[in-house]
Amino acid sequence: MTCFINAAGAWCNGEVAYLAWKANRIDGCLGYMITRVHETGQDAGQRRILPTWIAFTDQSNPQWLAQDASVWPVQSFEWRxxxxxxxxxxxxxxxxxxxxxxxxxxxxTAGPGRTPVPPSATAPFKDAEGKPRYDGTPRPLFTIGMPFVTAPIDVTHDYGAVRATFTNGILSTQNLLQQLRSAAKAHGEPAAPPNTTKGLLAVLKQEIIDPKSDIRAFLTADVLSFVRQLLDRQMNEGGELFLALYELHDPELISLLVEAVKGGKVHLILSTAGSTNPNARGTAKDERQPVVWDTENNDARAALHKAASASIQDRMFNNSTPIGHDKFAVYVKNGVPTAVMTGSTNWTETGLCTQSNNSIIIEDGGLAKFYLDFWHRLQADAQPKRVPLSVPTAKGKIVGAAPNHAIQGQELRRANMRPFGPVTLADQVSKTEVWFSPNTQATKKTDQSPMPGDLNDVYTLMDHAKQAILFLTFMPGESGKQNIIGEAAKLAKLRPELLVAGAISDPSAMPNFVRPVKGQPKPKVKIPPPSVWWPDGEDSRIAMIRATAISTPVGDLHPELLSAGHAIIHDKIIVIDPMDKDGCAVITGSHNLGYKASYDNDENLLIIRGNQALALCYAVHVIDIYQHYLMRAKQEDEERKALLAGKTPKPPSLNHGFLTTTDSWQDRFFTKQPPTILSYFLQDAAGAAPQAPPRIAAAKAKRGAKKTSSRANARTGRSKPARRVR
Incomplete structure (x- = not known):
């Protein structure tokens, strides 16, 4: 029997797998059925047809109940x-x-040599009461040829000497809507109507501060365990832990820290977070009260000082310019730095649960010492003493700290004006280098500020990319100016053969964002900010998209939540050439990837070269976020175009699926296209030989699944490119 797939591959980040495959156009093909086969672990020997939720156009899935790809196949050549x-x-x-x-x-469809797809136990047409689980007539499907079997992938957090993981914190999902409606009922509250999210945000905020909540555990995934891992190690082994944190108001983490600092072996530099302006709009200048700072960290800070004040150092930037933006920890055993944890995750319930974030732990004494030395430099960089402030308002007291004019000193800045490393980690492939901020003599950036050293290195790596740059950012700066978004946009235009794809959280960070001119009348109809940036318009690929949510029902998709605060995508990630075993690089840490972070903030920016397993892991995370928001961003972009043209946006079609009932869905894949994520990952796609579905032998099942190494296979990295001249 023929296999119609030419090549396929699967890649994983420990949470999500990305699959891609090549095939010629097939007459009568209505899509692809994908089955996951568990080789090891608690489900060893089990076969799971992947679930799907989108029905054919003559069907509808109003309750958003899962079927399988054996019922609603994948009409694409890639899948997550x-x-x-x-x-x-x-x-x-x-x-x-x-x-x-x-x-x-x-x-x-049926044809010579095609066999009927057997019914799936996980995709019944009728429920236990005999009622159809979706509207419309079931469509019989037939397999076309033999399946292609991919090479196996290890689902792990271990990538040589580096461990990494990511949150599940995308709120704009239909699955989360169902979970929140169930939680609302459990709380004795009415569930939101199907076409609204009314009341669900309040339910979410209750769930994410509850340590026993399944929704909290689901959204944070393994990031919570990573964030607290070195803290747990210190408490169990008796070493010392040095932390520098920006935001701290997750109740579970605060409780752990309060207990930990009592032993005198946990040392915390806690910066300012949050401010509240008590003045109503239009308040006369002579009647205005001071802005209250540190409102976000105030309660946690008080509890920690009460527990062990000597272990806490307040690092107060109570003004609008610098922030102490770090979120790292260094573990020291017997006086020797041993491991470091960093990433984008703030120690808050929103950082853990409602944003896309990453956490990374590296077991290396040399790198840990760089971070520990930076911690001591922060400790020595004296700032004004915290002055408590309480301002009464009609809604109650606002409690925090008084404003100040604090700014980092020149000694700290001079010490940070170089990269630390490179360090070759124990896996002998990961070449690691770290920059710390602020690393400029000037204490504030301007429009004419020279490029800081850390971003010079980052831009150099981007400029030397051979085939691909993938990224996720929160808010590196406005309109792509003086930040990596502008550099990525420039490269996307100059090098059409280069794959550039990324997702952005803040609307004003999009390269096509234009700030409204002051004094101009506001449009009568609210126009969404840009959500899509195309380097050459609609004739090119979509290079950058903004995090958006479904706000108007589309088919069977209901309106979604977008955020539980300002940040949605909070990662600060760049992945360069992940398919290049020698030239791949991962850039992560707390740095927001713009000039302001280098000039104004306490930051760390970590660059890891040569660890392809890690690069592919981070690339899958970027793809997961990018592809999730892509359809939503395109929908909002269509609405924006209509409104800008003075037209009324066409209402989305309701109550139907999106899968075509003919093989015409394939047409768009066989036209000439610029580089895509699909084409990039398939250039060297590896898969097992096409074959009939394997049978897991009973004898093998009895022996037990062979335990696989959790270490990923990574190879030697190349030397770093010469830096750009600033």
Whole structure:
């Protein structure tokens, strides 16, 4: 029997798998059925057809109940397995460290040699009461040829000497809507109507501060365990821990820290977070009260000082310019720095649960010493003493700290004006270098500020990219000016052969954002800010998109939540050439990837070269976020275009699926296209030989699944490119 797939591959980040495959156009093909086969772990030997939710155009899925790809196939040549660890319909997560492979087979209409797709136990048409689970007539499907079996992938957090993980904190999902409605009922509150999110944000905010909440556990995934891992190690082993934190108001983490500092071995530099202006709009200048600073960290700070004031150093930047933006920890055992934890995750319930974030732990004494030395430099950089401030208002007292004019000193800045490293980690492939901020003599950036040293290195790596730059950012700066978004946009225009793809959180960070001119009348109709940036318009690929949510029902998709605060995508990630075993690089840390972070903030920016397993892990995270928001951003972009043209946006079609009932869905994949994520990952796609579905032998099942190494296979990195002349 023929296999119609030419090549396929699967890649994983420990949470989600990305699959891509090549095939010629197939007559009568209505999509692809994908089966995940568990080789090891608690589900060893089990076969899971991946769930899908989008019906054919003559069907409807109003209750958003999962079927399988055997019922509603994948009409694409790429897919994200979101249920690799997460449940398809519950807030549960499968334990880490197991191995899987995938079988991909085309399905479609009946024809010679085509066999009927058998019914799936996980995709019944009728429920226990005999009622149809979706509207419309079931469509019989037939397999077309043999499946293609991918090479196995290890689902792990371990990538040589580096461990990394990511939150599940995308709120704009139909699955989360169902979970929140169930939680609302459990709280004795009315669930929101299907076409609104009314009341669900309040439910979410209750759930994410509850340590026992399944929704909290689902959203934070393994990031919470990473964030607290070195703290747990210190408490169990008796070493010392040095932390520098920006935001701290997650109740569970505060409780852990309060207990930990009592032993005198946990040392915390806690910066300012949050401010509240008590003045109503239009308050006369002579009647204005001072802005209250540190409102976000105030309660946690008080509890920590009460527990062990000697272990806490207040680092107060109570003004609008610098921030102490770090979120790192260094573990010291027997006086020797041993490990460091960093990333983008603030120690807050929103950082853990409602934003896309990453956390990374590196076991290396040399790198840990760089971070520890920086911690001591922060400690020595004296700032004004915190002055408590309480301002009464009609709604109650605002409690925090008084304003000041604090700014980092020149000694700290001079010490940070170089990279630290490179350090070759114990895996002998990861070449690691770190920059700390502020690292400029000037204490504030201007429009004419020279490029800081850390971004000079970052831009150099971007300029030397051979094939791909993938990124996620929060708010590096406005309109792509003096930040990596502008550099990525420039490269996307200058080098059409280069794949540039990224997702952005803040609307004003989009390269096509234009700030409204003061004094101009506001439009009668609210026009959304840009959500899509195309380097050459609609004839090119979409290079950058903004995080958006479905706000108007589309087909069977209901309106979604977008955020539980300002940040949505909070990662600060760049991945360069992840398919290049020698030239790949990952850039992460707390640095917001713009000039302001280098000039104004306490930051760390970590560059890891040569660890391809880690680069692919971070690339899958970027792809997961980018592809999730892509459809939503395109929908909002269409609405924006209509409004700018003075037209009324066409109302989305309601109550139907999106899968075409003919093989015409394939047409767009066989036209000439610029580089895409799909084409980039398939250039060297590896897969097992096409074959019939394997049978897991009973004898093998009895022996037990062979335990696989959690270490990923990574190879030697190349030397770093020469820096750009500033």
């Amino acid at each position: 397995d979101l249920t690799l660890r997460r449940s398809r319909d519950q807030a549960t997560v499968r334990p880490i460290n197991f191995r899987v492979h995938y079988e991909i087979v085309p399905v479609g």
